[in-house]
Amino acid sequence: MSDVVIEIEGAKRHYTTPAGVVKALDGVDLTVERGEFLAIAGPSGSGKSTLLNLIGALDTPTEGSVKIDGTSLSEMREKALAELRRDRIGFVFQAYNLIPVLSVLENVEYVMLLQGKGASERHKAAKEILAEVGLSDMLDRRPVELSGGQQQRVAVARAIAAKPSLVLADEPTANLDSATGIALLEMMQSLNKTYNMTFVFSTHDQEVMARATRLIRLRDGKIESEERRG
Amino acid sequence: MIIKLAWRNIWRNKRRTILTALTLTIGVVALSMMLTLAAGMVERMIRVATHSRIGDAQIHAAHYLETQDETLTIPSTTALLEQARKLPDVKDATARSIGIGVLSIADRTSGIQLLGIDPEHEKNITNWSERIVDGEYISEPGQVMMGSHLAEKLEVEVGSKMILTAANVTTGETTAELVRVKGLLYTGDVATDRQAAIVHLDMAQKMMGTRGQAHEIVLKLNIPIEQREPIEAIIAPLKRDGISVEPWQTMNPIVAQMKGLMESYMDVMVVVLFMILAFGLINTISMSLLERMREFGVMRSLGTSGSMLAKLIVTEAAFLGFIGAVPGIVCGLLISQLLVTYGLDFAGTTAYGMEFREPIYGQLDIPGTVRVAVMFVILTTLVSLFTAIRAARLEPVEAMRGG
Numbered sequence: 001m002s003d004v005v006i007e008i009e010g011a012k013r014h015y016t017t018p019a020g021v022v023k024a025l026d027g028v029d030l031t032v033e034r035g036e037f038l039a040i041a042g043p044s045g046s047g048k049s050t051l052l053n054l055i056g057a058l059d060t061p062t063e064g065s066v067k068i069d070g071t072s073l074s075e076m077r078e079k080a081l082a083e084l085r086r087d088r089i090g091f092v093f094q095a096y097n098l099i100p101v102l103s104v105l106e107n108v109e110y111v112m113l114l115q116g117k118g119a120s121e122r123h124k125a126a127k128e129i130l131a132e133v134g135l136s137d138m139l140d141r142r143p144v145e146l147s148g149g150q151q152q153r154v155a156v157a158r159a160i161a162a163k164p165s166l167v168l169a170d171e172p173t174a175n176l177d178s179a180t181g182i183a184l185l186e187m188m189q190s191l192n193k194t195y196n197m198t199f200v201f202s203t204h205d206q207e208v209m210a211r212a213t214r215l216i217r218l219r220d221g222k223i224e225s226e227e228r229r230g
Numbered sequence: 231m232i233i234k235l236a237w238r239n240i241w242r243n244k245r246r247t248i249l250t251a252l253t254l255t256i257g258v259v260a261l262s263m264m265l266t267l268a269a270g271m272v273e274r275m276i277r278v279a280t281h282s283r284i285g286d287a288q289i290h291a292a293h294y295l296e297t298q299d300e301t302l303t304i305p306s307t308t309a310l311l312e313q314a315r316k317l318p319d320v321k322d323a324t325a326r327s328i329g330i331g332v333l334s335i336a337d338r339t340s341g342i343q344l345l346g347i348d349p350e351h352e353k354n355i356t357n358w359s360e361r362i363v364d365g366e367y368i369s370e371p372g373q374v375m376m377g378s379h380l381a382e383k384l385e386v387e388v389g390s391k392m393i394l395t396a397a398n399v400t401t402g403e404t405t406a407e408l409v410r411v412k413g414l415l416y417t418g419d420v421a422t423d424r425q426a427a428i429v430h431l432d433m434a435q436k437m438m439g440t441r442g443q444a445h446e447i448v449l450k451l452n453i454p455i456e457q458r459e460p461i462e463a464i465i466a467p468l469k470r471d472g473i474s475v476e477p478w479q480t481m482n483p484i485v486a487q488m489k490g491l492m493e494s495y496m497d498v499m500v501v502v503l504f505m506i507l508a509f510g511l512i513n514t515i516s517m518s519l520l521e522r523m524r525e526f527g528v529m530r531s532l533g534t535s536g537s538m539l540a541k542l543i544v545t546e547a548a549f550l551g552f553i554g555a556v557p558g559i560v561c562g563l564l565i566s567q568l569l570v571t572y573g574l575d576f577a578g579t580t581a582y583g584m585e586f587r588e589p590i591y592g593q594l595d596i597p598g599t600v601r602v603a604v605m606f607v608i609l610t611t612l613v614s615l616f617t618a619i620r621a622a623r624l625e626p627v628e629a630m631r632g633g
Contacts, residue, residue: 086533101238
C-alpha cells in the first residue's frame, strides 16, 4: 500500500439552489500522506465540511476525483462505499453524534460489530481504547449521562476502535471548553503517533491549527494557502 | 444488534410508544369482541336452525325439496326410519308429514302449514317440548300445537276448539277435524312460529291420505354439526335411488355459509379498522423516524448499510405492533369472556328467518383473535416500509442534514 492515503484532483462540489449555483468546492487538489495530522481551516462556508464529506465518501464530487488508499470513490457502488467507511475511515463529528440508545462500550463496539467481529474481540478492543481515552469507569453509561468532553472522547474512541487508516474530524473541539479541547487534541496526537493514523480536521480552532503537521486554508471553495510544520 | 437497537429505540419516547401501541391494543380488543359475538351468533343461528325445525339431517322423496309436492312421500318410510335409528352416531330419527290446511275458529280463519309429528321421537330432535310458552306438548290425535304468533293472529288460547281442514293429497277431497289447542310454543323459527299447526302424525296422515308414509324424516346426530363432511359420512348408508338424504346445510344454506361469511367479513373489518388506525400510525412512525434522520446519517457514515438501516426501522415497527397486539389478545379475550358469560341482548331481532329472544352468548375465538393480532403486526410493519426504504436510500450527508 502506498503512503498516500488521500488523493484529490480537481474536486468540485456545486449545489443548485433557487438562488443559483453554490460552489461549495471549486477545484481542489490535495494529497495527504499516511500519518499526517492535517488541519483544514477557513471561514464558515469556505468548503471545509464539504471537503471532509467528499474524503469520507459521504458525498460525491460534481467534478474531479477522490481516491482513498489508491481507490477512486467514483468507481465504487453504495455497498462498497459503506464498507470503505466502515473499515478504513473513522468519523468524529462536531456534535459527537453518539447513538443515544447504546452504552459507551456499545457505541465504541458498533463499527466492529458492523465488521462482523466476535463479541470477545469487540469487548477487548473497545475496553482498551476506552482506557486510552480515560473512560474505563463509564463503560455502561449512556451518552446522555456524559459531559460534552466525555462524549467527544467516546466519539474519538469509536472512530479509532476499528483501527481505520484515516480519521476525519469535523470541528471536534468546537463544542468543548478550551481545557477539554486541548486534552482531546493531545489524546488524538498520541493516537496519531501510536497507530500512525492519518487525522484530517476541519477547524476554526487555533489550538488545532497549532498542533497540525500541515495546515490548509480554504476560501470560497478553493485552497488559499498551505503550510507545512515539522 | 438490530433487535437490541430496535427494542431500545422504541422506548426512547415511552409516552408516544405506549399511546401508539394502545391504539393497536384497542383495535385488537374491539375485533376480538366482534369475533366472539360473531362466533356466538353463528353458533346460535346453527342451533336455532337445527333445533327449531330442520334437525341435523333430513330424508325426503327425490324432488320433494324442489317441488314441495305433497304426493312425493318417502317410499318405505318405516324401514328407512328404523335403519336410520340404528346408525352409529344417530341419536334419533322422526317422521313428519307436511301439507297445507286451514285452521278456523268462529269467524277467524288462517291458512296454515299442517305438520304431523311423532311427539315422542320429535322431542329428541327439536326443542319444541322445551319451548312451550303456554299449555302442554301434544300427545295424541285431536290436539294441535301452534306458534304463539299464529295463536295471537287467530285470537285463540290453550283449550280453544278449532276446525282443522286439510285436503287428501291424492284425491283432493277435504276433511275437517275438530282439534283442541294443547300448547302454544315459540321455536325461534319464524316459519314454524307463524304458520305451522302441529298435530299428531297419525292424524295428519289420515287427513292427507298418506297413512304410513312421511314427507320428511329428520335425524339428530351425536356429533358436532358445524362441518358438512362428518354428517355426510354418517348419513351415507341411507342414500338410495328415489330418495334424497341431505345434511342440514342443504336445507339452510344461508346459515351454513354464515361462518365463512363472518370470517370474510371480519377480514374486511380488520383491514378497514387498521386503515383508520394506519393514519395515526403512519404519522407517529414517520415523525419518530424523521426526528432521527441525522442519527441515521451518522449510522450510515459509520458504515451501516442502507439495508441494515431499513431492517432496523422495520424491526422497530414490528416491535411496536407486537407491543400493541399482545396486550390486545389478552385484554380482548378477557373482555370477550364477559360476552361469553353475560351475553348481549338482541331481543326481538330477526335474522335469516330466525328470531332471537334470548341474549346472544359469545364464543371465544382464540385463533381468530390471534390471527387479527398477527395481521395488525404485519400491517404495522408494512406501514413502516415506506419510511424504511426512504431512509435506506438517503445519502449519508443528506440524512445528516436532516433528510
